Amino acid sequence: MARYLYSLVFYLITPLILLRLWYRASKAPAYGQRIAERFGFFTAPKLTDTIWVHSVSVGETIAAAPLVKRLQQQHPHASIVVTTMTPTGSDRVKALFGDSVFHVYAPYDLPGAVQRFLKRIQPKLLVIMETELWPNTIHYCRQSSIPVVLANARLSEKSAAGYQRLSWLTGAMLNNLSKVVAQNQTDADRFLALGLPDDHVEVSGSIKFDVEIDNRLIAKAASLKDQWSQQGQRLILMAASTHQGEDEIILDAFKQVLNTLSDALLIIVPRHPERFDQVAGLCAGSFSTTRRSQSHTVDAQTQVLLGDTMGELLLLCGCADIVFVGGSLVDSGGHNMLEPAAWSLPLITGDSDFNFAEASRLLQQRSALLRVSDARMLAEKILMLGESEPLRQSMGTNARAVVDENRGALDRLLLAINALLKSIG
Template identity: 30%
Template sequence: MCGVFRIRLRRCSPSPRAQTFLRKIWIRLVLSLLFDFLYLLPALVYAPVFFLKSRRVGENPATLFSERWGIYASEKLAKISGKKILWIHAVSVGETMVARRWIESLREIKAPFHFVLTTVTPTGQKLARQAEAEDLTAFYVPFDFSWCVNAFLQAVKPAALALVETEIWPNLILQSAAKNIPVCLINARLSEKSLRGYSRIRVLFQNVFSKIQLVLAQEESDARRFCDLGIAENRVLVMGNIKFDTAAPSVVPEAFHRNRVGIAENDSVLVAGSTHPGEEESLLRVFLRLRRNHSKLRMILAPRHVERTEEVAMICAKAQFKTVLFTDVQIKASEAWDVMVIDQIGVLKNVYALANFVFMGGSWIKHGGQNPIEPAVFDLPVLHGPHVFNFKQIYAIFGEAGGAYCVADEESCFQRVEAFLNQPELAFKTGQRAGETVKKYRGAGLKQAQRIMELIQDQKGSAQ
């Protein structure tokens, strides 16, 4: 009798293949619930901060929070209904600019998709909405709770998900993979600091990383770090940096013509792009010294976060400089000024058209620097501080080509700008080398677009 019972029990037990399938479902459910639980406290703390930030940049908090919780306007869903969707996710301004450029590459190869571009920050969302077209719709990304992600997937039904740079959200990846949506990282980068952080919690993220089907890394060092996280080497390719595909506008808008903002033909302009707290004071001290011998020098400050506009303008006024806001100059173009503060989002790439030389912010503090490619496309000499670890390879390329200089402190910044002012041909040649470097490294967007199309085709073929 016992023998018969054992035989029947064995017959009822699932096959090894079914056991593996059930184990995978169990792991995904446990991980999703764990990440949901871990997000609860940060979500409660961060929600008021996010609300205030959205109000500060003119965003409607109702739209922001409804979309992040997985509730979408019917007209948006109607626009994408029945379309084959490629979901591209970028966190903020810089990544959104990369995504927009990559979408242009996808259009070049006639990728048969409607693009859904999601962002985290309101500033990134503004840029995404500016790019909206018949084949592109912008949404806020859902909060990384499993139910929010599933609500988005149910509403949008993407054919594939492309995460820009280092946007590794566990539930986003796990829930997409569970629905057989291929997940990839484009223009992917991973710093040593991030690698150490993920390595400490490898047990939590091991299953998440295993769901990423393709990593298109910017550099060899990035590729190595992704492999160190456990992603199979055959899934990691070095494809270059899409940011090099940035091109100077064929026509600079009239608002950014020198005469439109009160800059005379023989004036020199130092643009400080994407500055952070503490850097403006240092730059103003350098500017004050330079003005003693160069009275026609002007400075334009573009704070990294536009909500700091008032704070930066007050710092300039306190330093006894005639200070104006960019939007005010558009109204009173003839008004004289020493320092202009940029108070709009998404205009910095055109502001560089006003410059003779550029200092890249976030590099005199331990922030990691900002992207120097946008000014370089205008053939401008680029100056930066020593803390550029987020763009280490890019700055190394420009430095070796002679298109950028590291100015470690106020004194070295003063000396370098003074040299440019006294030797215009030196500034011209430095800027020319910067522009030539950008042209040399272009093409990553097209290569990454073609590779993603191959991945989607392979996925489609294996499913048939």
């Protein structure tokens, strides 16, 4: 009964969802395209032994990339379908995998849309990245004997409380999961507290620790850093994946930094592409600003480089001396701090980092991560690091050590997935 009520409400609010799509399309036109796919209407190629991997947006897609590539190696005859919910996620799938996977938007969690989608791709297994749980999707997979794995699973205290309040709906959904492969024991315990059976939970660690940086990317980053830093004469700061409300704080801090380190360069990369123009205006109002998308030269007069291209975040991290991880000075839970850690860089984050709580704890434990709460503190930490190369090197070495010491989650996740695939033949 609970799921039927949920479905009825979903159908009733569908016009509002479409209205929101239209509004988002006014800022990012891609949201207005391929809407039929969201209702399960699309033409699929011929697929065999399909493994469906669902990643919501950019972060989850990047995290899923090593998993998808390993699945392709281990199951060469299987078709891989990768779904996302956002256009930026869609762009990442195409950039990472090209035509080696079939990409389509995931269906809205409406009974008809989900059933049409399953009929078209006929998956043997569904792998959901991190926390994207939908009652109808999981119900109809279970009804069709399609195992569902929640991979690299995390569950914050806030999200767990929300699931608990909706236990009348989420209880059955969680019990329909075949396996939850959690990032750490705290996440696993929260799933167990919600009623998930003990034998449905495993702890693998986070597959984001398994980040690998390609040698070609390392070489490209080194070349750019040499140019932009004037052969190492300028300190390069990076603010990665910033959110609305953070940019002003970061730019205020940078203004304070320039009072001491007058030739410093700031690379700022907004999380959402629809905000590129807005952030460009903020930067240009106070600083000599260059946009990465316009291919203008970063010279000695450039104070801010706006990273307004897609798919270059990892590259731009490699050009920095210090990285601030965005989504953490506002209540968004922070973003992936392990990519800059893999570059052996010192890290700074705000107080909101619940999306990466375990990684944050490990990095702080090894003195690789500093926390700040406002522009003054951010400026102080940047200056402290900027004026001490040995401190930057020490923190960066410790950050890389945390990444290296926690690798292996991907192998453990694949063992769980392959066991399920073997069980269904």
